[in-house]
Amino acid sequence: MNLTGSGGSGKSFVLDATKSFCKQFCRAIGKPFNDSVFIVTATTNTAAAQLKGDTIHSIAGLQRKLSSILKNWSLNWVWAKILFIDEISMMDIMDFLKLDKYLRQIMAQFNPDALNYPFGGLNIVFCGDFSQLNPVGKKDVIYDQTRNALWGMINRVVNLTMTNWRFLKDQQWGNLLQRMHHGESTRGDMKLINSRVVGENWLCLVLRNYMEMMFLMHVTLMLTEI
Numbered sequence: 001m002n003l004t005g006s007g008g009s010g011k012s013f014v015l016d017a018t019k020s021f022c023k024q025f026c027r028a029i030g031k032p033f034n035d036s037v038f039i040v041t042a043t044t045n046t047a048a049a050q051l052k053g054d055t056i057h058s059i060a061g062l063q064r065k066l067s068s069i070l071k072n073w074s075l076n077w078v079w080a081k082i083l084f085i086d087e088i089s090m091m092d093i094m095d096f097l098k099l100d101k102y103l104r105q106i107m108a109q110f111n112p113d114a115l116n117y118p119f120g121g122l123n124i125v126f127c128g129d130f131s132q133l134n135p136v137g138k139k140d141v142i143y144d145q146t147r148n149a150l151w152g153m154i155n156r157v158v159n160l161t162m163t164n165w166r167f168l169k170d171q172q173w174g175n176l177l178q179r180m181h182h183g184e185s186t187r188g189d190m191k192l193i194n195s196r197v198v199g200e201n202w203l204c205l206v207l208r209n210y211m212e213m214m215f216l217m218h219v220t221l222m223l224t225e226i
Contacts, residue, residue: 001156002088003127006181008166008174011127014158015040015051015084018125022082036076042086056085060102062095069102070109078110080122088128088142092135096142100150118153126154131181 005011019038026033040053048055054074056062061069083103085091100119107120114120134141145152167174176189 001123001125001158002154003125003158003160004129005160006129006131006164006178008164009160009162010165011086011160012051013165014160015086015125015127018082032079034079036079037081039075039080039083040086041084043090044087047087051084051086053084053086056091056099057095060099060106062098062102066102066105070105073106077106080107083119083122083124084127085124086127087132088126089130089132090128090135091142092138093140093142093144093148096148096150118150129181 003011003014019040022038023033026037031037039059040048040051041056041059042048042051042053043056045055059074061074103120103122104115104117105120107114107122111121130141130143140147142148143151164174164178167177172192176185176192179185179189
């Protein structure tokens, strides 16, 4: 599944609600529920910490040899049901393909048929906004199906397009960022941003073009996550 939506659309809320539902469901049917059943990860340390999870590289051992992973698991994969990966836009395509390879081998330790299924048959939620940051220093993106056929096998897409809760108290700023998100910034948006004074010496930050606005948007979104 791909869970997407702009910053503030409620992706983290959906994660919390889903995890709570799964916990109650497991209790109702007498099955265990822990961090090995519902695995919460992200592509960066900051995002993982905010979700109280781990990085996908740490959980799946993407920076280690497969033989080492199979001998030393970071969690009990036999219980694994759902793997949640946040900030998916920042995942490198090679790591994405390696994740598929590793999970097939890991899950095959309990079910030999897992080798025949993408990601070993594990349910995965790829969460993020592809209008935000791409992998650092990389040009290839994981949704390029000419290089990544696995992306075309996603069978569910949820796009959160309702009220943006993060900007309820500042609709003007929220609407400005939303237009940036869609590449539809106006001269009025530039004028508004240039009217904001920053720095101890009251230095005015003057934005001259769209690229500078996009850079500011990314910085702003990161700051609002702190």
